[in-house]
Amino acid sequence: MMEYKHSVSLDVDKCKGCTHCLKRCPTEAIRIREGKARIHSQRCIDCGECIRVCPYKAKKATHDSLEAMEQFRYKVALPAPSLYGQFDHLSDIDFVLQGLLDMGFDEVYEVSKAAELVSGYTRQYLRREGLKKPVISSACPVIVRLISMRFPYLCENVLPILPPIEIAGKLAKEKALSEHPELAAEEIGICFISPCPAKVSYVKNSFAGQKSNIDLVLSISDVYFPLVSHMNKIIVPEVSTDSGMVGVSWAVAGGESTAVFNDRYLAADGIENVIRVLDQIENADFPELEFVELNACDGGCVGGVMTVANPYIAKARIQSLKRYLPVSPNLHPGDGDIPGEAAMPPVEYAPASPLSKDRKEAMRMMADIQDIRKELPDLDCGSCGAPTCAAFAEDIVRGEACADECVVFMRMIFHDYIEKRKDAAQVKEALRTQPHSKDIRPKCEDG
């Protein structure tokens, strides 16, 4: 299997080796080794929690720089719907689109348009007979990866339709090629303006099953300031949005669900909530649920770590921006069949880190883990570099950590040592004060 390319990385110089990220990582993918955080690549789901909590800004989202755009002759901006929620006193999305053109893009293709197509396909898909319900949204790459690692029984439930960014990328490229026959495909740069690093991972790891149609992933926070300065100069925008309420609503948790036009849905946001919901769906049957929308970030995409605004403020802005938009102007002709090119390959179960391929060996290891756990203090302090005592016991058995890295354990050993020294001193003192001590004292000192 190809190695997974992550989009969360560490600035070693800034990392102090504290336990903030260690404790917050939902998949226990971080360890502190030699005073610095290390991300376990197989376990990381690129949710960005560690970026959010690092007080020293040592965790970074990897994305392309604005300068990287210059390699393309024709640049197409793909704004994520969450971008629209970043601006104060914005009365119309058109200003954002015009601003993007003014800052150097040759064309803008709104991801929210493709989102409306995906909503149409989803409604169509849900009408099929014999589907495993509830159908789970495929839009958040963190969730898709999480399900593939932890929820084998739910892999089949994932909506087999490409996320809006991929469809937008494809349509944008086709549009550019047809409008500008003088351009070669590789001269066109499709630049997605992203709220989160997970979308970067999505592109880099070819989630779509083939090379992504997205060429560059820029961050909203990088684009924000140059964009605002151009937006401030606009008097009347010359372009206008093609999006509707449905597409723009995808920026916030619950937006994708309401577009299913069916009240038997569940929308959860925030990675911890999402994990609990998935555990419960896997356990109990929810015959009444048709669709489940899950967003790793609090509030949905507006809560991504590459955004600028507070997610709840962004959500309120999106609410007022969509008020006078048409419901959903972008529908696949006839809202009929789902085109084959929109299909996403099935999600396959790939557990992150089984103890051993041999079940008997795995059982032996787990028994050792249980034995070691009994000796550990269960404080979950993180000083050993593992997030919990349980994780530490597992690391010891896997040979990745040593028991004496537990500070409580070491203090006990030290304490015993001091007690012994104390005993030795008392013996010495007793011998010295005894009447015939002269005879044996030299022996004692030698010892």
Added chain:
Amino acid sequence: MTDAGINFHFDVDGEDFSSAGAASVEVKKNLRQLGFPPDVIRKVAIAMYEGEINMVIHANGGTADVFVLPDEITMVLRDQGPGIADVSLAMQEGFSTARDNIRSLGFGAGMGLPNMKKYTDAMEIETELGKGTKIVMRVKV
């Protein structure tokens, strides 16, 4: 580890409804790490979950022990609750003695015991009124 395999013990807290299901999640995680196939993990997780919920609803909690062998997983649930008056009636889908306040939480639909039987390869119930209930469930790998 002995030849008897590997054991997990859980105390199921009867006071705290919100933590019901926690043992099931823990067992699921362990079985995943041990490399058991997904369908086996799901069966065990569902049977455990239903058993846990039952103990919380009816018996003010209890204990759950899971014995794992390479080819078989056994769950033993024990409680000191009121016991089951009529086991065959309790095994019927939709039969429930859960109170309204429990039903308002979405539980007590009368599918607990039927689901435990449905998702396991063998189930034995020992129960005595006023003393408690012991349920043994086995899932073959």
